[in-house]
Amino acid sequence: MQETEETYLHKTTRYVTMTLAVISILQGLLAIIGLVAVNSMRNEIVAKLSEADFQKMILNSGLNTVAFLAIGGWLLLTFFKLKKDEKIIGIVYLVYIAYILFSVVMMFVKQTAQVGNLVIPFALIVFAALSFFSVRKMKKEG
Numbered sequence: 001m002q003e004t005e006e007t008y009l010h011k012t013t014r015y016v017t018m019t020l021a022v023i024s025i026l027q028g029l030l031a032i033i034g035l036v037a038v039n040s041m042r043n044e045i046v047a048k049l050s051e052a053d054f055q056k057m058i059l060n061s062g063l064n065t066v067a068f069l070a071i072g073g074w075l076l077l078t079f080f081k082l083k084k085d086e087k088i089i090g091i092v093y094l095v096y097i098a099y100i101l102f103s104v105v106m107m108f109v110k111q112t113a114q115v116g117n118l119v120i121p122f123a124l125i126v127f128a129a130l131s132f133f134s135v136r137k138m139k140k141e142g
Contacts, residue, residue, distance in 0.1 A: 013134040014082040016127050017075055020096060023124065024072030031065035064103075071096055087139065093132035097125050 038045065038057060046054050074092050081088050100121050107117060 009134045009138055010082065010085075013131045013138070014079060016131045017079045017082060020124065020128060020131070021072050021075035021079055024068050024075060024096070028065050028068035028072055031061055031068060035061045035065060067099055071099060088135060090132040090135040090139075093128045093135070096128045097132075100125050100128070 035058065038054075038061060042054065045057070049057075071092070075096065078088055078092050104118065104121050
């Protein structure tokens with residue numbers, strides 16, 4: 001019975017890690033599309049906003065792109081380590097949770113947070129936390 005629970009934990013953690021990696025990489029790709037779209041409408045945006053606000057928008061989109069692609073790549077590497085049954089540390093899940101929490105806080109700061117916008121980040125945080133605790137449990141048992 002113990003081996004079955006350990007196998008279940010390992011498989012669940014592996015699949016959740018892959019799902020989080022795909023979601024993070026897709027968020028990064030969407031941020032790239034956003035960067036391209038904002039740059040293509042530069043004249044219209046600068047006419048409504050100042051050049052400094054436009055630069056802040058570009059910087060924010062660029063940082064989101066880099067962060068999501070980096071975390072997605074790290075999660076993908078973690079998935080492949082889990083697939084090979086290698087031991088991993090759970091820091092990647094904590095970094096992911098911290099970044100998602102940071103994004104949610106920034107939504108409140110910018111006053112763009114709505115209840116519907118908080119459901120998916122909350123679910124991602126729950127999945128990452130469950131994976132983190134599964135990794136810790138596997139580490140203790142193994």
